[in-house]
Amino acid sequence: MAVPNYQAKCIDSRNILTILAAEGVQFLLSGEGKVPLSSCYGKTTCLLFSANWCRPCKTFIPKLVQLYDTLRARCEKIEIVFVSFDHNENEFKEDFKSMPWLAVPFDVNFNRRLLNMCHVKHLPSLIPLTWDEITSIDQEDLIGLIEDYGVEAFPFTRSRREELKAIDAAKLEGGTLEDLLAHEGRNHVENKDGRKVLVSDLVGKTIGLYFGAHWCPPCHTFNSQLLEAYNEIMTTSKEQNCFEIIFISTDRDLNEFDLSLKSMPWFAIPYLDKTRRDLCRIFGIKAIPSLVLIGEDGKIVGTNGRAIISLYGAKAFPFTQSKLGELEAALKKEGDSLPRHTKDTKHEHLLKLDMAKAYVCDSCKQRGRFWVFSCDLCDYDLHPTCIEETS
Numbered sequence: 001m002a003v004p005n006y007q008a009k010c011i012d013s014r015n016i017l018t019i020l021a022a023e024g025v026q027f028l029l030s031g032e033g034k035v036p037l038s039s040c041y042g043k044t045t046c047l048l049f050s051a052n053w054c055r056p057c058k059t060f061i062p063k064l065v066q067l068y069d070t071l072r073a074r075c076e077k078i079e080i081v082f083v084s085f086d087h088n089e090n091e092f093k094e095d096f097k098s099m100p101w102l103a104v105p106f107d108v109n110f111n112r113r114l115l116n117m118c119h120v121k122h123l124p125s126l127i128p129l130t131w132d133e134i135t136s137i138d139q140e141d142l143i144g145l146i147e148d149y150g151v152e153a154f155p156f157t158r159s160r161r162e163e164l165k166a167i168d169a170a171k172l173e174g175g176t177l178e179d180l181l182a183h184e185g186r187n188h189v190e191n192k193d194g195r196k197v198l199v200s201d202l203v204g205k206t207i208g209l210y211f212g213a214h215w216c217p218p219c220h221t222f223n224s225q226l227l228e229a230y231n232e233i234m235t236t237s238k239e240q241n242c243f244e245i246i247f248i249s250t251d252r253d254l255n256e257f258d259l260s261l262k263s264m265p266w267f268a269i270p271y272l273d274k275t276r277r278d279l280c281r282i283f284g285i286k287a288i289p290s291l292v293l294i295g296e297d298g299k300i301v302g303t304n305g306r307a308i309i310s311l312y313g314a315k316a317f318p319f320t321q322s323k324l325g326e327l328e329a330a331l332k333k334e335g336d337s338l339p340r341h342t343k344d345t346k347h348e349h350l351l352k353l354d355m356a357k358a359y360v361c362d363s364c365k366q367r368g369r370f371w372v373f374s375c376d377l378c379d380y381d382l383h384p385t386c387i388e389e390t391s
Contacts, residue, residue, distance in 0.1 A: 017041075019117070023110055028081060028102040035102060040129075043077040044155050046142070047127040049120050051085035052095040057124045060143060061098065063150070064126075068100055070151045078154065083111050085123060128156050148281050150274065168282050177203050177298050180282070181246065183275065189246055189267040192258075197267060206318045208245040208305055209292040211285050214260040215252060222289040223263060225309055230266065232314035242296075243317065248279050250288055293319045311357055313369070335371055338384055342373060345388045349375045361386055 017037045027034040048064070050057040064080070071078045080101035084092040092106040104111065118127050126142045145153045149164050171179050181189065181199045188196040210226065212219035226245070233243045247268035251257040257271040269275050279285075283292050283303060291305025301319050302308070308316050312327055335353070342351050346363060351373040358369050363386040373382045 019114075020104070023113075025104060025110070027105075029096070029105055030102050031097075031100065039102070040079050040081065043079045045079045045081065045129040046156070047114075047118065047129065048080050048082045048101070049085065049115060049118070049123055049125040049127070050082065050095075051123055052091055053087065054085075054123045060124050060147070063147065065098070065100060067146060067151050067154075071154055072100075076154060080126075083114055085111060085115070148277075150277070168278075172282050172300070175298075177207065177294065180279065180294075181269065181275065186270070186273060186275075189269060191267050192261040192264065202244055202246075203298070204296055205241070206243045206296055206301075207294040208243070209248055209279065209283070209294065210245050210266075211248045211250060211280065211283075211290040211292075212260065212288050213250040213252070214256040216250075216288050219260075219289045222291075222306060222310070225313070226291070227263075227265070229309050229314040229317075233317050236314070248276055250276075250280065250285075295320065311369075331370055334384075338371060342387055342389055344373070344382060347375060347380055347382075349377045349380070351375055351380075351382065351387075356381070 017040060020037060025037070027036055028039065029035075050061065052058070068078065068080060080099075082096060082099055082101060082103035084095060084103065084106055086092040086095050086106075089106045092103075096103050104114070118125075120127070124143060126146070128142055142153075142156055145156065145161060152164060153160065178187075178199050181202075187200070188198050189202075190196045208226075212223065230243070230245055234241075245264075245266035247261065247264055247266060249257045249260060249268065249271055251260055251271070254271050257268075261268055269279070283290075289306055290303070291309060292303050293301040293305045293308070295301045295318065301321075305319065308319055308324070312324075315327060316323060335355075338353050340353050342353075344351055352375075354372050354374045355370060356368075356372045356374075358367060359372050359374075359381045360366070361368050361372075361383040362380050363382055366383070368381075368383050371384050373384060373387060374380065
């Protein structure tokens with residue numbers, strides 16, 4: 001993600017164009033030639049400080065091109081003016097080839113003065129030029145806003161930013177499942193075989209929103225745990241089809257997404273759907289794997305589903321606080337009934353009662369979790385039920 005720039009300041013577009021003219025800039029460049037400075041009048045105009053050698057710039061520019069092309073296709077009045085920090089004019093020309101907007105003619109000294117004038121501290125930086133300093137975003141990370149909301153961020157005003165944040169808050173705090181997972185252009189989720197189910201048909205179920213990616217090794221480990229819990233819940237629950245998982249991919253491309261989905265029996269948000277990005281933003285997903293749990297009533301049960309599944313597995317269903325409280329109380333009761341130490345006929349050393357998220361019993365060779373009798377001197381573990389105490 002681009003480095004946030006909270007130092008960039010909003011500038012009146014009339015002033016900046018006057019400054020450009022005073023510095024001897026008589027025109028701006030487009031892909032087709034020269035255009036007058038006045039071509040920016042009456043438009044939402046932004047200065048883009050960028051360079052081809054800058055890795056965050058290379059990541060951000062394609063997103064900005066997509067936003068720009070979409071807004072222009074909608075006949076929105078927007079213009080972007082590229083201020084290059086490439087090493088030389090040839091690099092500038094090569095960089096500018098991929099940009100559909102305008103540019104200031106390449107001049108290292110002038111561009112650096114412009115950078116200082118706009119208080120730019122990082123690349124890339126996108127500075128809004130506005131006629132109305134009251135409503136424009138001032139000292140705000142416009143790049144962050146665009147990366148979070150895409151084309152919906154336009155026209156980059158304070159009121160639009162607050163409106164978008166209010167929509168997110170409403171979805172998080174009191175929105176319906178359909179508000180979270182569907183939109184006007186898509187009312188379903190689909191699985192690896194292309195089978196679709198309406199989001200409205202998921203209402204009333206416990207839902208797990210699983211954020212993961214094929215490139216992430218911890219996701220492979222958690223996916224196995226989640227799959228085991230999912231299958232157990234679906235086969236042992238009193239109510240059939242009371243639980244569903246929706247995969248929210250953070251894969252880098254469609255091919256990786258398809259590889260992720262191959263190992264999953266549940267449904268997913270389509271890879272090309274913007275809802276994937278929206279859900280990551282709404283729930284503040286900063287690391288994967290992550291599992292957000294939504295109760296039958298549509299309310300958020302918890303955002304720590306990964307820890308719950310890793311610790312309790314299917315036993316934690318339906319993942320409510322009361323259910324987790326029951327499990328903790330039962331575990332404590334079981335632990336209180338076991339000796340702190342014991343001597344088993346199958347092992348020469350004293351065994352100590354311990355707690356483990358997962359282990360394999362050295363007697364029955366079955367996996368276990370929670371209470372275990374372990375040896376401090378060697379790698380030896382026993383289920384409490386496998387203990388054969390010496391007389």
